[in-house]
Amino acid sequence: MSKTNAGNFFEDFQVGQVLRHATPRTVTSGDVALYTALYGSRFAVQSSDRFAHALGYPQAPVDDMLVFHIVFGKTVPDISLNAVANLGYAGGRFLSPVYPGETLSAVSEVIGLKANSNGKTGVVYVRSTGYRQDGTEVLDYVRWVMVRKRDPSSPAPEPVVPDLPEAIEPDGLGDACPFLDTSGWDEALAGTPWRFDDYKVGERIDHVDGMTVEEAEHQLATRLYQNTARVHFNQLSEGQGRFGRRLVYGGHVISLARALSFNGLGAAFHVAGINGGRHVAPLFAGDTVHAWSEILEAATISGREDVGALRVRTIATRDRPCTDFPGSDADGAYDPSVVLDFDYWVLVPR
Template identity: 80%
Template sequence: MTKTNQGNFFEDFSIGQVIRHATPRTVTAGDVALYTSLYGSRFAVQSSDAFAYAAGYSKAPVDDLLVFHIVFGKTVPDISLNAVANLGYAGGRFLSPVYPGDTLSAVSEVIGLKENSNGKTGVVYVRSTGYRSDGTEVLDYVRWVMVRKRDEASPAPDPIVPVLPDAIEADALGDACPILDNGEWDYDLSGSPWRFSDYEVGERIDHVDGMTVEEAEHQIATRLYQNTAKVHFNQHSEGQGRFGRRLIYGGHVISLARALSFNGLSNAFHIAAINGGRHVAPLFAGDTVYAWSGVREKAEIEGRTDVGALRLRTIATKNRPCADHPLTDYDGKYEPEVILDFDYWVLLPR
């Protein structure tokens, strides 16, 4: 029996199966510095202990997406090593702020299985949860991936497809955000005067700036998350693959778009939920990422007068500025430069 991990195939998953993922990870100030250096994020709460403390945190929390990437990375060897495609996310909630020194682990439960009609692959739905070493949950989300079968002759399981929400309900937001002392929120230091009340549903914001990605950068980022998917790292094999190139981890694009969104959303300091996301097209080293955001919904959170929630749809493109808010063409197909369509809730001071 081989001692190397071959990853799970479609037949290896069963409904209700719980997988405890390897390699717990203590998040440190070193991870935070690397995250800043890879994306250039400038949100004041995550950048300054003093700002965060004045606002109501105990100190600067770790960027929400760094938490997401670390938890996601742990699931890769068990869930998606034999994945053909990462099909979607839903129902992602940030449940508790994470600080340097916290140790994160991840567990996944199989909540859906459906073999594809070709008999070669199937779709696996998992709910993955990130938690601290004391057991408190910090994040959970659903993702579904298309996974190869080990043996095409093996029988199909009874199909079970979970019902997933289009979006997290507003009242379920805010668990990872302390009650803010808005009187202490310094709008010079945070980067703009625009707060919750200044944004309107339907508003579109071009984030203006662009960022070119290098091979070393996405590899350094993806290894930081201990994400082992070989398509990101192995030019020797990928050179003979579908694209002839290493594929950049989709989460890298999400983090780039989020960092660019500071220009126009400086006070949107916290991602409270991930409603859904689609990696529309691949990104490769040498490409330049731009982004724009549309405001889909505004919501108050029951019992909270300190913050309000914006539901955003952030679109990232490659090699195309976003002043004209590129999205779909007349047939409803994505414009060729669109690489990410990301739907999430952010919190802002009211």
């Protein structure tokens, strides 16, 4: 019997199956510094202990997307080692801030399966939950991924496609941060004068800046999350694949777009929920990422006078600035430059 892990193929999954993932990961200040080096994120709450403490945090929390990536990375060896592509996200909730020194682990449940008509692959739906060392949930989300079959002749399971919410209800978003003393919010240090009431539904923001992805950077980032998917690392195997080169991890694109969004959304200091997301097209080293955002909804949170929630749709593009807001047409066809369409909630001081 082999002692190595070849990963699960589509036939290995069953609806209701629970997967407890290796290995727990203690988040350190080194992880935070390296994350900043990779993306240049400038949100003040996550950048400064002093700024965060003035609002009521014990110290600066870890960037929400770093938490997401670490939890995601735990799931890869069991869920997507044999993936063709990660297809989308829904129903994500950030349930508690995470601080350096805390240890994260992850558990997933298979909630849906659907074989593809080509007989070679199928789509696996999982709900993954991240926990800190005391068992407190810090994050949960659904993702669906296209996974190769081990044997194309194996019978297809009865299809089960979960009913996923279009969006997280805003009243459930308050757990993403403690109650804040917003008198401690310093607009000059935050880098923006704009607060919750300054954003209007339908407003579009060109985040202006662009960031080119380097081969070493995207691989370093993916290793930081202990994401073992060979599609991001192994040029020998990927050189024989459909693209002939390694793909940039989709989460790397999300973090780039999030970091770029600071220019225009600098007060959107917490990602509180993920409503949906789609990796529209692959990204490769050498491509330059730009981003723009639209405010889809502005919501107050029951019992919270300190923060409000903005539902934001961020579009990331490849090798195209976003002055004219490239997106999709009336038929849903995306502009060829679009690589990411991400719908999420952020918290903004009132």
